[in-house]
Amino acid sequence: MTSLFGALPPAEPDPIIRLMQAFAADPRPDRIDLGVGVYRNAAGRTPVMAAVAAAEARILARQETKGYLGLAGDPGFLAAIRALVLGESVEVARLAAVATPGGSSAIRQALELVRAARPGATVWISDPSWPNHAAIADAVGLARRSYRYLDAAHGSVAADAMLADLEGAAAGDVVILQACCHNPSGADPSAEDWAALAALLDRRGLIPLVDVAYQGFGEGLAEDMAPLRRLAARFPELLVTVSGSKSFGLYRDRVGAVLALCAVAAEAEPVQGRLATLNRTAFAFPPDHGARVVATILGDPVLRADWQAELDGMRRRVAANRVALAEALRSETGTDRFDFLTGHRGMFSLLGLAPGEIAQLRSLHGLYLLGDSRANLAGLSAASLPRVARAIAAVLGTPERA
Ligand SMILES: Cc1ncc(COP(=O)(O)O)c(C=O)c1O
Known part of the structure; x- marks a missing residue:
């Protein structure tokens, strides 16, 4: 042997x-x-962002235990991220949410959830995209296809080609979209492109998975989330993956979350349970330090403004x-x-x-x-x-x- x-x-x-x-x-x-x-x-x-250093000092001074939290992570962190990313766009009762080690694991857990729910779904990924999207879809074992995204000659979004390719998706397929600051192209869909995309996804019964990795780097915190919030308000089902790496500079502390919007509130509990199980079998408890830093900053008006x-x-x-x-x-x-x-x-x-x-x-x-x-x-x-x-x-x- x-x-x-x-x-x-x-x-x-x-x-x-x-x-x-x-x-x-x-x-x-x-x-x-x-x-x-x-x-x-x-x-x-x-x-290290100044507010991060201040939040860390506060945590260090006040934290009395490092005992385990739940498999979903700190509820305070999840509520703060939900508000930061989705604003008031969704009915909270329809949401399941778990913390993850960074945005990469959020994508992994979101796609694991898709595979558990619908193993035959194909994941559609923009060409070009961040290489880990395809790598994670492959690791999860979901089929994937790409949709054209970039008009390379002009450096702009090839909206017609994108829409034409997504017409080939089957109902129930998952389409990965980047909320803002598209990696690697830098080209984001215009408001009209987003509207056409939303109409197509809706008409064809496709599930958006919106990857939020650069909130605040485009136009501003709320402005960057406007297209996602419009989708969240319109779609019965939607997956959001969040990374705290860039927006909080917490790269190595691994801050992330999955937010899963369910068709009806009654589905949120089983989805929450499944996400918790996915966490348990992957890494058990998500890291807390960076998540606590984010929750501390977002919960304190002075730190938040800074x-x-x-x-x-x-x-x-x-x-x-x-x-x-x-x-x-x-x-x-x-x-x-x-x-x-x-x-x-x-x-x-x-x-x-x-x-x-x-x-x-x-x-x-x-x-x-x-x-x-x-x-x-x-x-x-x-x-x-x-x-x-x-x-x-x-x-x-x-x-x-x-
Ligand atoms: C588009 C996109 N999504 C997600 C991530 C995840 O980042 P992390 O796992 O470091 O939070 C990145 C990081 O480069 C990214 O560019």
């Missing part, structure tokens, strides 16, 4: 994790990381980087090819560069983008931005200006 692991096929490494490793191994001190999807401030650091102001500043910084990079690229390349950057929202855009150009950016200029040319605009600083524009112009073969 061979050894247990002798025939283990190698795991397909995640492209983002691979890029992090390559960047860490690159000895050039002036290398620039626009690959990894974390917020960075002007000094290139991913800061958090919101800092998040507003982060959003404004990324938006300013977009404008500055588009201007620098216009001047370095002599074209308006990158003007679409200013119309995008959130931290990411696809720059539309070819694989050879991305490889050259890395090898010749120490500039790291993802293989699909996703750039994290938060990774730019005043010092690196002109270098980035010059490097991109150079690999495009455009004469550099003096």
Whole structure:
């Protein structure tokens, strides 16, 4: 008999994790990381938000036990997240909710719930999307298909193609949508696109799974949730997955939640029970520290205002980087090819560069983008931005200006 692991096929490494490793191994001190999807401030650091530090100090001073909570996590955290994300758009009695270790596990648990309820459902994922959507659907064992999302030539949402592809979905299929700040494209549907999408999902009996990972990075906390809240008010059934990683800067503390809107209030209890069981068999109790930090911030008007102001500043910084990079690229390349950057929202855009150009950016200029040319605009600083524009112009073969 061979050894247990002798025939283990190698795991397909995640492209983002691979890029992090390559960047860490690159000895050039002036290398620039626009690959990894974390917020960075002007000094290139991913800061602990001030309200988070204050909430942590308060928790440390006052917490008297670290005994287990329920399998769903802290009810106070779940109520705060529900209000933050869904506002007043849904009847609370129709909701089941559990905390999870981050948004990734929220997606995992939401899709596990789908598989338990409807194993034949197909999960529809935008092309392009965050690679973990497809990976999680595969891990859960659900069939998946992709729908076209991006008009790459213009950097905008290809609404007609998206709607045409989703016409091919069967009633009861699940469609993953990103609430705002689409990763990796940066292109969000317009209000008209959302309305057409909602009409199609409704007409064809499709279930929206809305992934909320960048609340506050688009236009504002409430503005970013407006399309989701309209869906939640209209649809009998809807799944929402929430990540606290970006909006609270709590990446490594693993803060997330699944909110499952049920057709009728009587279904919420069995769904709640199933979600709790899914938690129990995956990790038992969800982590509490980050969730408690979020609940503390959202429950205290002073901390909340401070958090919101800092998040507003982060959003404004990324938006300013977009404008500055588009201007620098216009001047370095002599074209308006990158003007679409200013119309995008959130931290990411696809720059539309070819694989050879991305490889050259890395090898010749120490500039790291993802293989699909996703750039994290938060990774730019005043010092690196002109270098980035010059490097991109150079690999495009455009004469550099003096
Ligand atoms: C679109 C999207 N959804 C969900 C997540 C989940 O993040 P986490 O598991 O770190 O909370 C991410 C993180 O990059 C994301 O980009």
